[in-house]
Amino acid sequence: MPETLLTTKFCCPECQGALKNGLGRALTCGSCKSRVPVVEGIADFVRGRFDTALNVEAYEQEHGIDETQAAELYRLIRVAAGHRWPNSLGSVVEIGCGTGFYSRGLLGNNEARDVVMTDVSVGMLRVCRENLHRRGLLAD
Numbered sequence: 001m002p003e004t005l006l007t008t009k010f011c012c013p014e015c016q017g018a019l020k021n022g023l024g025r026a027l028t029c030g031s032c033k034s035r036v037p038v039v040e041g042i043a044d045f046v047r048g049r050f051d052t053a054l055n056v057e058a059y060e061q062e063h064g065i066d067e068t069q070a071a072e073l074y075r076l077i078r079v080a081a082g083h084r085w086p087n088s089l090g091s092v093v094e095i096g097c098g099t100g101f102y103s104r105g106l107l108g109n110n111e112a113r114d115v116v117m118t119d120v121s122v123g124m125l126r127v128c129r130e131n132l133h134r135r136g137l138l139a140d
């Protein structure tokens with residue numbers, strides 16, 4: 001099976017071995033044979049061991065997140081970075097993407113070669129994926 005962003009950027013959480021795209025919906029460690037389930041594009045490295053204390057469904061409403069705010073957040077970060085902002089962001093791993101408040105600007109502005117989003121909460125990743133899909137910002 002061909003390499004993907006997940007297999008090139010992440011390793012086995014049990015032994016740090018290289019991951020391969022296995023048969024079925026999982027990544028498989030080439031060394032210890034552990035499996036990381038992949039469901040609807042989300043690789044579940046956490047497997048119920050951790051979660052967020054935040055209210056996943058109500059998060060955006062509670063924090064007043066909308067398209068205007070998302071665009072403004074990205075703009076403010078760029079302004080704060082000033083001349084340190086690179087011409088291309090290259091290959092990006094976003095840690096703690098939540099519902100995709102920052103991700104929308106990141107993907108909408110096409111400044112990164114590729115982006116992998118991570119969060120300790122699979123629930124947050126589901127909402128993030130749905131948010132990005134609805135806006136046509138997902139590669140698949």
Ligand SMILES: C[S@@+](CC[C@H](N)C(=O)[O-])C[C@H]1O[C@@H](n2cnc3c(N)ncnc32)[C@H](O)[C@@H]1O
Nearest residue numbers: 052095096097098099101102118119120121124
């Ligand atoms: C305050 S929210 C911010 C979410 C998003 N970046 C935003 O700006 O709206 C913090 C997020 O980080 C996630 N998080 C907390 N600890 C984490 C960890 N160790 N690794 C990955 N994500 C984590 C939480 O699940 C939550 O979705």
Ligand SMILES: [Zn+2]
Nearest residue numbers: 012015029032
């Ligand atoms: Zn392993």
